[in-house]
Structures are given as C-alpha cells and as structure tokens.
Amino acid sequence: MALINCTECGKQISDKAASCPHCGVSVNAAPSQNTAQAQSTAPQQAVNYQQQAQAQQKSQQKSMMKTMLFSSLISAGISFLTRLFYRRF
Secondary structure, eight states, X not given: OOEEEXXXXXXXXXXXXXBOTTTOOBSSSOHHHHHHHHXXXXXXXXXXXXXXXHHHHHHHHHHHHHHHXXXXXXXXXXXXXXXXXXXXX
C-alpha cells in the first residue's frame, strides 16, 4: 500500500482507495472527467440546497401558524370560562 496525492484536493490517500475520502473524487478516473462532473453537479447541488431551505422555511411557517392557532384557541377558551365563572357569582 502506497500513499498518492489526490488529483483534485492534493491530500494524501491510499493507492488502493476507490475514491478520495476528503473530496470524493474517483482515484482511477481522469482529472478532466472529475472536474467536468464536479462542475455539472455544483449547480444541481445549489438548486437542491435552495429547495431544501425553502421546504424547511415552509415547515417552520406551518409550525408557527399551528402554535399561534392553538394559543389563540386556549386564550379564547380561558376567556369564555372566566366570563362564565364570574356570571355565576
């Protein structure tokens, strides 16, 4: 087993490794293929990140709306019970 330098990140990796544990580039593939593949997946990864961020924001908004609705119902219930209680005495 020998250590070689990764063609993408330059860190030392085993020559028996299928891919670099640091950057994930395939050790046996040509550098130009890896660079092209990395460039084509970068915009897709950015889109996926944006979609995940939007989905998380929507989820947080729904959770906040549920919390506000629940607290409003509790407040209305307490107000109703308080008025009902004080009318009897």
